[in-house]
Amino acid sequence: MSDFQGKRLASTLQDAGHRLTPQRQAICDYLANTRSHPSPADVYEFVRTQYPSISLATVYNTLAVLRDLGEIVEVGPGDTAGVRYETDLTPHANLVCQSCGRIVDVPLTTPHLVSDAQAGAFDFELINVRVTGFGLCGVCRRERMK
Amino acid sequence: MSDFQGKRLASTLQDAGHRLTPQRQAICDYLANTRSHPSPADVYEFVRTQYPSISLATVYNTLAVLRDLGEIVEVGPGDTAGVRYETDLTPHANLVCQSCGRIVDVPLTTPHLVSDAQAGAFDFELINVRVTGFGLCGVCRRERMK
């Protein structure tokens, strides 16, 4: 897979009239090639290996732009720390552990849970719909038993 | 309605072996009687009118306990600020404005989106499932046009 998706993210950025800086390119590549659900700090740590001087503010900025374009989706929160980003936009649900923040993807059979029309009736422009299960992952559940 | 639900929240707390302090009682009452999606600060501000000395830490603490018991659910984040709590546990979806954080409830026809069994297969204890639509509310959309 690799760059293919990264290039797609990058072009989306440009098509929308944003500038494509090497920092943004690197962020797009990283997002395209991870199956995890990275936090802004995760993205920062990674891109830092290529651009040691990159600022966390730039990461936040870029993530916000991509999110507004609907290319990535915010997931969270568990009670640990902040936002995570979902990069897989195919229909699926997330299971979020409310203790450690771990996120697992699970298949979802029923599609179309909230329609654009339905949202429109509330004067709402729908960018993305998510199904999220909250609870405790095995590790944290056993942790609490103690 | 009023207290009915507040008492239910309170008993759930006790049944789970937690102490029922007047502060917690007040928090439960507030949660039971609001249709909005309060933030911890909202809860704090309200309970403060009855217990001026209550601490924000106590509010966070109590909300976390109720959340772990599955009596309330965290909703968010929009890019403005922190968590909101959903107190209406009947099946419905939320539309969250990613700009101002406003949350609207919309009916949901399709039930059973992620099953306990499905979650269990991932060694995950499911407390609650949420369907959330992210996007822009009318006010913020028009704001951005400018």
Add this chain to the structure above:
DNA sequence: ATTACTGCAAAAGATTTGCACTAGG
């Protein structure tokens, strides 16, 4: 050339924690 984007440092919030004290069971 423009002006969006960057990096930095500081600010602003949100949430958590340690600790001594209080009160629910």
Add this chain to the structure above:
DNA sequence: CCTAGTGCAAATCTTTTGCAGTAAT
């Protein structure tokens, strides 16, 4: 009694902002 819960203040984290410099288009 006993220990969970409270209030307070400080600490910690996450996210945002202002600004001067830089580079994408």
